[in-house]
Amino acid sequence: MNATDRLTELFMRFPGIGPKQAKRFVYFLLREHSHFKEQLIKALEELKFTGKQCEKCYRFFGDKNAQKAKVLCSICDTNSRDQSLLMVVEKELDLDAVEKTGSYNGLYFILGGLVPPLTDKPSEIIRIRELTNRIHNDIDNKVLSEVIFALPVTDYGDTTTEYIEKTIKQIVGIEKVKLSHLARGLSSGLELEYVDRATFKSALDRRD
Numbered sequence: 001m002n003a004t005d006r007l008t009e010l011f012m013r014f015p016g017i018g019p020k021q022a023k024r025f026v027y028f029l030l031r032e033h034s035h036f037k038e039q040l041i042k043a044l045e046e047l048k049f050t051g052k053q054c055e056k057c058y059r060f061f062g063d064k065n066a067q068k069a070k071v072l073c074s075i076c077d078t079n080s081r082d083q084s085l086l087m088v089v090e091k092e093l094d095l096d097a098v099e100k101t102g103s104y105n106g107l108y109f110i111l112g113g114l115v116p117p118l119t120d121k122p123s124e125i126i127r128i129r130e131l132t133n134r135i136h137n138d139i140d141n142k143v144l145s146e147v148i149f150a151l152p153v154t155d156y157g158d159t160t161t162e163y164i165e166k167t168i169k170q171i172v173g174i175e176k177v178k179l180s181h182l183a184r185g186l187s188s189g190l191e192l193e194y195v196d197r198a199t200f201k202s203a204l205d206r207r208d
């Protein structure tokens with residue numbers, strides 16, 4: 001297999017990329033100057049050694065000095081954030097979108113998926129054990145006061161929220177921590193990935 005075909009196959013493994021788009025990327029690279037390709041190779045080289053998953057929020061990130069024994073991302077590894085707030089999101093892109101609004105200064109937890117309605121083993125789909133452990137620890141350390149659900153307004157999102165709330169109530173005890181939800185958008189619902197600052201801020205301010 002030549003490099004062009006090999007690259008096409010590799011690009012097709014990216015989320016949402018089909019054969020046509022993969023080919024388009026390859027042709028783009030063939031046309032590009034070598035400087036661009038060098039930058040790309042360098043960035044990939046760096047990612048190869050520094051792609052890590054945060055032990056607290058489960059976000060994947062690249063960090064040059066990630067050889068430390070404890071692996072924390074830049075958001076979890078700072079005291080300047082409000083440790084009493086924990087926002088539960090589905091995926092990294094949602095976290096990035098919220099960060100971009102600049103309206104939230106608490107911490108995060110990434111579930112890594114959503115629970116489909118009528119599933120018998122939801123614990124195998126999302127990081128529920130990790131989340132309850134985190135909440136447990138944070139309550140024991142007297143740092144956590146509120147868990148904010150920021151999940152999509154869909155059947156999947158609602159099923160996930162209900163399942164987590166039930167589990168938290170059983171395992172942690174509801175009186176120890178407040179559970180809140182972002183206020184729902186007007187008609188189309190709130191898609192975090194595409195949310196703008198004003199909409200997000202209003203949904204956060206009106207959470208209940």
Ligand SMILES: [Zn+2]
Pocket residue numbers: 054055056057058059072073074075076077
């Ligand atoms: Zn983190």
